[in-house]
Amino acid sequence: MAFYRQVGEVPPKRHTQFRRPDGGLYYEELVGEEGFSSDSALLYHRGVPSAIVDARPWELPDQTLTPNAPLVPRHLKLHDLFPGEEHKATDAVTGRRLVLGNGDVRISYAVSSLPSPYYRNATGDECVYVERGSAAVETVFGALEVGQGDYVIIPRTTTHRWVPTGSEPLRTYAIEANSHIAPPKRYLSRYGQFLEHAPYCERDLRGPAEPLLAEGTDVEVYVKHRGSGPGGLAGTVHVLPEHPFDVVGWDGHLYPYAFNIADYEPITGRVHQPPPVHQVFEGANFVICNFVPRKVDYHPLAVPVPYYHSNVDSDEIMFYVDGDYEARKGSGIGKGSISVHPGGHSHGPQPGAVERSLGAEYFDELAVMVDTFRPLDLGEAGTAVDDGKYAWTWSGRGPSA
Structure with missing residues (x-):
């Protein structure tokens, strides 16, 4: 983590004797990342942590x-799972x-x-x-x-x-x-x-x-x-x-x-800002972004909803948590939905969303996005709640029409 914390009791010097009130030793455990080369914490146990x-x-x-x-692309309805x-x-x-x-x-x-x-x-x-x-x-x-x-x-x-x-x-x-x-x-x-x-x-x-x-x-x-x-x-x-x-105590990063x-402060601009400005965390070969309620673009000719974009390197997974997601209106997506926009498919606003968004000053939307740099497969839950219709919502007709 980015900063040091100490909780409970620790000895003044690391890797030195730290005794219990009865005179016995506490057991020191190092929890560390990347083979002693990155962040770590030292924990002091009453018992043997390996036992x-x-x-x-x-x-x-x-x-x-x-x-x-x-x-x-797919629409997965998570609220149908339980x-x-x-x-x-x-x-x-x-x-x-x-x-x-x-x-x-x-x-x-x-x-x-x-x-x-x-x-x-x-x-x-x-x-x-x-x-x-x-x-x-x-x-x-x-x-x-x-x-x-x-x-x-x-x-x-x-x-x-x-x-x-x-x-x-x-x-x-x-x-x-x-x-x-x-x-x-x-x-x-x-x-x-x-x-x-x-x-x-x-x-x-x-x-x-x-x-x-x-x-x-x-x-x-x-x-x-x-x-x-x-x-x-x-x-x-x-x-x-x-x-x-x-x-009984630990310290470290x-x-x-x-x-x-709600403590994420959104970054906005005169024209539409790309997804990296909404990033909150990252891991190896993926990032986590969030889209929070915010003022939107204030150029006089701004288009507030996202432009169409091709996921050349990423699969984009959006979990719609709350609010009214303007770009997805008419697709069936709502609270508790996931949209799967795979690499190789160009995606963007639903038909009519661009025109409806013109002049908007504020978006009341809350979503968590995961972008991966390798393709995602469907788990059993994803397969179970795929609506089977989302891919055809931009054209208005599917293969059976």
């Missing part, structure tokens, strides 16, 4: 991927349904009301967007209280669980990387401080404020890791002799944090 007493396979949710063939009261038997980890994926990133969706098991993703960082509801995200670093509009960044191998709070089901949109997820490099100084042109800064980020200590024995932790299953993934349940939440989309 396990049992292990068994965990059958992951369906990770099967199907190519987008024939190559067409009908009725299904959320009452679902948690935010094991209940995820895979919507889209490739070798770099997987996008899943869940609607849940149950606490998840303790979980760690050993394949990459996670960015989980909270569409609706609220939760306590309990982690080995401490807890985060999160709610509607929060991005929750969870570094690789962070043991954590999701505990829904409140009366509303928890709707989560999980972007799982096979790499690390961080603010764009162009927003940061060479030493990691947010620069003046960045649309958010350190003050907007919420990290754990105090240690989270728990007692327990034979505690199960679900681990997603590299393997020979679909997508190169596998799952294992580790049984720990003591509770993993035994960290690597930790989970939350950032609310």
